[in-house]
Amino acid sequence: MTASSTSSLTRPTITAPTELFIGGEWTAAASDARFDVIDPASGEVIASVADGSIDDAEKAMAAAVAAASDWAATPPRARSEILRTAYELIMARQEELAAIITAEMGKPLADARGEVAYGAEFFRWFSEEGVRISGDHTLTGDGKNRIVVTRAPVGPCILVTPWNFPLAMGTRKIGPALAAGCTVVFKPAEQTPLTALALARILEDAGVPTGVVNVVTTTDASGVVGSWMRGGAARKISFTGSTAVGKILLEQAASTVMRTSMELGGNAPFIVMDDADVGRAVDGAMVAKMRNMGEACTAANRFFVHRSVTAQFAEQLAERMGALTVGAGSAHGTEVGPLIDDAGRTKVQTLVDDALGRGARAVVGGAAPDGPGYFYPPTVLTDVDAASDLMSQEIFGPVAAIVPFDTEDEVIALANDTEWGLVGYVFTQDIDRALRMGERLEVGMVGLNTGLVSNPAAPFGGVKQSGLGREGGKVGIDEFLEYKYFAIPRG
Missing domain, CATH: 3.40.309.10 (Aldehyde Dehydrogenase; Chain A, domain 2)
Structure with a gap:
C-alpha cells in the first residue's frame, strides 16, 4: 500500500510504503491497527500507517536474529556494495524523498533536499569504512605468545530515531550497523514514519538480504522498544532522542548488559x-x-x-x-x-x-x-x-x-x-x-x-547528559564491533 498526497502549491506526488517491513516482507500490523500521519503545515492527515505491536516487534527481532549469522559472514565488499547502491538510489530519488520529509516533518523543500544528500552520505561513507575493519597482531612482553586481535559484529541491534531528521538519523545508524555486519530492528518516530519506510524500500531495492533490516512503525514506542530491550536477543541499542528517554533505556540496557550509544539532548x-x-x-x-x-x-x-x-x-x-x-x-x-x-x-x-x-x-x-x-x-x-x-x-x-x-x-x-x-x-x-x-x-x-x-566524516556526539558514544567518522563503526583476542603460543 502507498500513501499519496499533493500540495496545493507545488503539487509534488508523495509515495511511500505504509506497512511494516519484517523479514523482507511488507506486512500489516498483527492487529490491523493503523495511525495517521499529520502534515504540520496544515494539520491534515496525509497517510495512514501500520501501527505495530509487541507481537510485531517480536517477529521483527526474530527475523533479525535469524539473519544475523549469514549477514555477519557476508564479505565486507559485498556489504559495502549494497550500501553504495543504497546511496546511489537515495540520490536518484532525492526529490521523492524530500517531498516525503517536507510533507510529514514540515521543513522547506530546499532543506529537505539537503537532508537527503547529507543522509545519503552516511551510506557512502560507511560503505568505504566497512572494508577497512582491521585488527592487530603483536607479541606478549616475554615473547612467548602471539596476540591476534580481530573485530566482530556485536549482533542484532535496536535503532531508535527522532522526527527532526527522519532520513539522516536513520542512515547514520543503519549505515555503520550494516557495514559492521549487524542486523537491525528499527523504530522511527511516530510523527515521521513515511521517510523510514521509504528508506527501507530503498535498502530492499539495493539488495539487503531478508531480515537484515526490519522496520516497525508504532504509537506504542515504550511497548515495542521495551520488548526488544527485555528479550535478550539484541546486543546493542543506538538511540537519538531526549535525555529523559535515554536514561530509561540505559536502565533497561543494564538488565542484559547491552551495548549502548546515546545521542541525547543539547543546550x-x-x-x-x-x-x-x-x-x-x-x-x-x-x-x-x-x-x-x-x-x-x-x-x-x-x-x-x-x-x-x-x-x-x-x-x-x-x-x-x-x-x-x-x-x-x-x-x-x-x-x-x-x-x-x-x-x-x-x-x-x-x-x-x-x-x-x-x-x-x-x-x-x-x-x-x-x-x-x-x-x-x-x-x-x-x-x-x-x-x-x-x-x-x-x-x-x-x-x-x-x-x-x-x-x-x-x-x-x-x-x-x-x-x-x-x-x-x-x-x-x-x-x-x-x-x-x-x-x-x-x-x-x-x-x-x-x-x-x-x-558524516566527523565523530558526532557529546559529553555529560548529552550522551554516550559517537556516530559518524572513522570511529562510528566501532560502536557496532566487538574485539576478539586470540592467544597463540609461539611453537
Whole structure:
C-alpha cells in the first residue's frame, strides 16, 4: 500500500510504503491497527500507517536474529556494495524523498533536499569504512605468545530515531550497523514514519538480504522498544532522542548488559567575543539557530555576546531572521516551515513568555500566529535573564535568546552551567583564544567561526547528559564491533 498526497502549491506526488517491513516482507500490523500521519503545515492527515505491536516487534527481532549469522559472514565488499547502491538510489530519488520529509516533518523543500544528500552520505561513507575493519597482531612482553586481535559484529541491534531528521538519523545508524555486519530492528518516530519506510524500500531495492533490516512503525514506542530491550536477543541499542528517554533505556540496557550509544539532548552555547567578525558571527548564527527551524540538538540555544558588540549583533541577527519567509515547506520561497506539532509550538511559546516576563525584549517575533499549522515566527530576544527557563531547556524552535557578558572566564562558566554538553560555538579572530576556549568548553564538538559541525566524516556526539558514544567518522563503526583476542603460543 502507498500513501499519496499533493500540495496545493507545488503539487509534488508523495509515495511511500505504509506497512511494516519484517523479514523482507511488507506486512500489516498483527492487529490491523493503523495511525495517521499529520502534515504540520496544515494539520491534515496525509497517510495512514501500520501501527505495530509487541507481537510485531517480536517477529521483527526474530527475523533479525535469524539473519544475523549469514549477514555477519557476508564479505565486507559485498556489504559495502549494497550500501553504495543504497546511496546511489537515495540520490536518484532525492526529490521523492524530500517531498516525503517536507510533507510529514514540515521543513522547506530546499532543506529537505539537503537532508537527503547529507543522509545519503552516511551510506557512502560507511560503505568505504566497512572494508577497512582491521585488527592487530603483536607479541606478549616475554615473547612467548602471539596476540591476534580481530573485530566482530556485536549482533542484532535496536535503532531508535527522532522526527527532526527522519532520513539522516536513520542512515547514520543503519549505515555503520550494516557495514559492521549487524542486523537491525528499527523504530522511527511516530510523527515521521513515511521517510523510514521509504528508506527501507530503498535498502530492499539495493539488495539487503531478508531480515537484515526490519522496520516497525508504532504509537506504542515504550511497548515495542521495551520488548526488544527485555528479550535478550539484541546486543546493542543506538538511540537519538531526549535525555529523559535515554536514561530509561540505559536502565533497561543494564538488565542484559547491552551495548549502548546515546545521542541525547543539547543546550548549545553560541559565544561571540569582542574581537569577532560580527557579520560572520551572524552568518554562523543563522545556520546554528535556523537549521531545521531550530528543531535540532545542535541548534544554538543560548547566545552569549560580548557586551561591546551585543547591540550590533542583535540588530543584524534580528534583521536577518525577521526577513525570513515563513510558510508551508512545499510552497515556493519558504525558508521557515512549521514546528512538528502543537505541543512543540506550545513549549516554545511558554519559554518565550517566561523570558519576556523576566524582562526580556522581543526585537522581532515572540508570538505564535493564528491560522492552521504549527508555525512560529523567527524570534530574537535581548536582555534575557540568565535564570529564564529557555536558558536551561532545549528550545527546539526558531528563538535566539541573547545574554551579554564581559569576560572570557564569565562566559565559559555560563556556557558550562548545564547538564548537557553536545556542541558549542565560538566566534573570535584570535586563534589562540579560539583553541583555548574550545578546550575549556565541556562539549563533544566545537564550531570555531562556523555554525555547522555535522558531517558524516566527523565523530558526532557529546559529553555529560548529552550522551554516550559517537556516530559518524572513522570511529562510528566501532560502536557496532566487538574485539576478539586470540592467544597463540609461539611453537
